Amino acid sequence: MTAHWWNALAVLPALLLSPLLLGIIGKTKALAAGRKGAPLLQPYRDLLRLLGKGAVYGRTATWVFRAAPAISLAAILTASLMLSAGPLAAPLAFSGDLVLFAYLLALSRFALIAGAMDTGSAFEGMGASREAAFSAFAEPAFFLVLGVLAWEEKALSLSAILGGADVASWSAKIPSLALAATALFLILLAENSRIPVDDPATHLELTMIHEVMVLDHSGPDLAFILYGSALKLWLFSAVLVSMFMFSSGPAWVSMALFLGGMFGVAVLVGVTESVMARLRLGRVPQLLGLAAVLAGLAALLLMAGGRP
Amino acid sequence: MNPEALALAAPASLLIGAAVSLACGKRSGVAAWVAILATSFAAVLGTASAANVLRSGAGWSIEAAWSLPWATFSVGMDGLSAYFLAFILALAVPAAAYGKGYLAHEGDSRWAGASWAFFQILVASMAVVVLARDGVLFLIAWEGMSVASFFLVIHDHRRPEVRSDALVYLVATHLGAAALAAMFGLWGRGAGSLAFAALQGAPLSRNVAWVLFLLALVGFGSKAGLAPFHVWLPKAHPAAPSHVSALMSGVMIKMGIYGLMRFILMSGPPPAGWGYALLGIGALSAVGGVLYALAQHDLKRLLAYHSVENVGIITMGLGAGLLARTAGLEAVAMAALCGSLLHVLNHGLFKSLLFYSGGAATQAAGTRNMERLGGLLRRMPVTGAAFLAGAAAICALPPFNGFVSEWLIYSGLFNGALQGPGAVSAVLFVTIPLLALVGGLALACFAKASGVVFLGEPRSEEAARCKEVSPWMTVPMVLTALACAGVGLAAPWALRIVAPAARELAGISSNAAWNTSLGAGPLSAVVLAGWMLLIVAGIMLGFRRLLLKGKALSEAPTWGCGYAAPTARMQYTASSFAQPLLEPLSRLMRPSLRKRRPKGIFPERASFSSHYDDPADRTIFDPAITLLERLAGALRPLQQGRLQVYLLYVLLTLVALIAWEVLA
DSSP, X not given: OOOOGGGGGGHHHHHHHHHHHHHHHHHHHHHHTTOOOSOTTHHHHHHHHHHTSOEEEETTOOHHHHHHHHHHHHHHHHHHTTOOBTTBOOSSOOTTHHHXXXXXXXXXXXXXXXXXXXXXXXXXXXXXXXXXXXXXXHHHHHHHHHHHHHHHHTOOSHHHHSSOBOHHHHHHHHHHHHHHHHHHHHHHHHHTTOTTTOOTTOOOGGGOSHHHHTTTOOHHHHHHHHHHHHHHHHHHHHHHHHTTOBSOSOHHHHHHHHHHHXXXXXXXXXXXXXXXXXXXXXXXXXXXXXXXXXXXXXXXXXXXXXXX | OOHHHHHHHHHHHHHHHHHHHHHHTTOHHHHHHHHHHHHHHHHHHHHHHHHHHHHHOOOEEEEEEOSSTTOEEEEEEOHHHHHHHHHHHHHHHHHHHHHHHHTGGGOSOTTHHHHHHHHHHHHHXXXXXXXBOBHHHHHHHHHHHHHHHHHHHGGGTTSHHHHHHHXXXXXXXXXXXXXXXXXXXXXXXXXXXXXXXXXXXXXXXXXXXXXXXXXXXXXXXXXXXXXXXXXXXXXXXHHSOHHHHHHIIIIITHHHHHHHHHHHHHTOSOOHHHHHHHHHHHHHHHHHHHHHHHTOOBHHHHHHHHHHHHHHHHHHHHHHHHHHHHTTOHHHHHHHHHHHHHHHHHHHHHHHHHHHHHHHHHHHHTOOBGGGOOOXXXXXXXXXXXXXXXXXXXXXXXXXXXXXXXXXXXXXXHHHXXXXXXXXXXXXXXXXXHHHHHHHHHHHHHHHHHHHHHSSXXXXXXXXXXXXXXXXXXXXXXXXXXXXXXXXXXXXXXXXHHHHHHHHHHTOSOSHHHHHHTSHHHHHHHHHHHHHHHHHHHHHHHHHHHHHTTSOEEEEOOOOTTOSSOOGGGSOOHHHHHHHHHGGGHHHHOOEEEEEOOOSSSOOOOEEEEEOOOHHIIIIIHHHHHHHHHHHHHTGGGOOOOHHHHHHHHHHHHHHHXXXXXXX
């Protein structure tokens, strides 16, 4: 893959539009519930307001608590360099970058968990423990999905295994692709703390997972965390959408398709949240197991189909 | 000096150092200084000799007559030996310095000189193990290593549990050595000599080769701590003083890995079955090790179980590399083998770092029970930061070294799955999610360990009183932490140290196939991404500082949902942290829970405790030992404790022997 200076532009949609996904999810849920809902741009306003504020720190907290949000966001930002946005190729692409992508997200999680444990609060410890557990169960499923995609395209770089669909091989691939996409959607819901795994709108600490981990953060730190989770949602959605992107066609069409797909995923998340209740915590590993089974089935279909 | 003399001078100077330390007797400070100087001197000599071989690519071997039966004094060095020699000696130096600080509180004890002598004997015998080119010399050095480490484990011999754990270790290590002796015996009988050169040339039938492989797997696997031969490891490593734990967990168990690799080099091109076997046993150790690590309350035992996990990862890389070799995928084999070899060094670095910092914390607090620790980062800033760095490295988080070697192993697995023939491809594909699961669980486990021990509030008086340890201990921590980051951020350079050994194991003569397809380019991209991550993190931290400039910053109690008087005991405990992970697996892990539920309208007392027994103990070793005891019990009537009876035994034996001589 040749590196051009304009490849750096590929991160711009993610940087600029990721909070919009949260706005769309919120709007979808409000409309489904018959409410008017917050404006689409509300997440941007929240972020700006938080960036302008001061901060309150717990007396127990050390430098770990203060540095965690910035490090977590930095890891997600670095991971965003590896995804292309429609026609814009990723700035960083090499054979094996999918492993780096997954481990950068792990670093971001580790930083937030350490920050939560630093507060000494039982609530935050509880959230941290659940987040660590569910992410650990999600990890094998995510790698299986990556393995399926890598197998289909015979490549090991995210930009090479995503967005390279062509009409000729489409029909042969679609069954395994659909299974892998379903698995990835389940992982997306779990990793981004959405219903049915976690409820970002709950008001009871005992039932929270991700939200309770960041209870003590305030001001710019909280803004970093909120922006980081929006960006993470964008990254997972981008992988999901890019699985179905065609490599041919004019650039503006594929950009429009990409963005349309991204907003479509946000609507889908919103609809899922509107029609489903949360699972009991003990059921979440089973959901992630289901994701792994679906991805495993996709792999079996591919292997049984022989090598292209 | 020529490299041969340099290499031999390294263990020699350590043995001289051991003699001097022993002569120091009670003066522990002097004995420690001798050990530090001898280890550093040996490290300079040994790494110079290893660097020579690694740079020139030309190995050497020398042979001399020896008065021992069936033995020649053969030593030699190739890429594999050079890499391991440099690794052993380089990591022994910080361990010695740390040990001086760690043992300082004991003052001048009677055992000080002996303890430092055994430390140097351990390092010297490990160096001889990797240099030996003769079965007898190898086994002697192997035994020296086991015995020296036994005496180091039993350092705190006044505590009964230390004595019993050390005995388990002594038995386990000799069972392994027995398997190795059998292996060399069987092999040497066919070859007519125990010199490695003769063994290497001996033609092996398929069945004999398999028997030798299984014996090597038991013998070397039990030293390496591969499941299910790992039972001694979580007992012996926590019982030892922390500088010894670091040396044993970081370095000594890798002698088992070295042995396996040496066996594969000597026995000729490995069959695919060995690759599958190593991959399977590696995966079992990795998953089992990390699961049982999660279940631990004892910090040092948790770290010991992580050694089982990481040795498993190393073995997975080795197995994947051998499979790729049999499938003719040179580049893939190189990726997996380089990852496996580099993980040996990386695990040595971060496990030493974790034992240094974890050991400092448990020594300062006087307990290894994590439920009684907490908030140590505030009280021991350097130690705490070092542990966090080690935790990030062992979880394979970029930009630290663990990520680079695991990335190489992933690269081998993915590429092998994509390019390999049917069965190889399918097996490697299945291994990928397993390694990912291990990664996720390790992250949870170290989030727990660093969070519960170093963050939050102290859970006991002892933890609240902790003070930062002496520079003798903190400086080795800082240096190994920097080395962890350094290997991660300069990986292509580190790769040059392991490439010769990886080429030998892959059975190829040049890096060319690897460099062009998989190796150099992507690896430098990984390193580039690591630097980018650092830069982005720096920018974000700077941006945060800019945002907060001139803003109102205040301190308040942690949000406790309206509780007026929170206590530190209310914090999430280590057991609670691991519960969501272990609960879904409880049928597999079979915890023994002791519950006393609250009763009545005004409950007074309630308690809960959980304990996870090692399944290898429960299902294999405990029944085996019970059986052995029952069998041995049958012999008990022979032991009457009366002199006359024993004299009768002697007489009967003599008569029997004479009869045999006469009749035969």
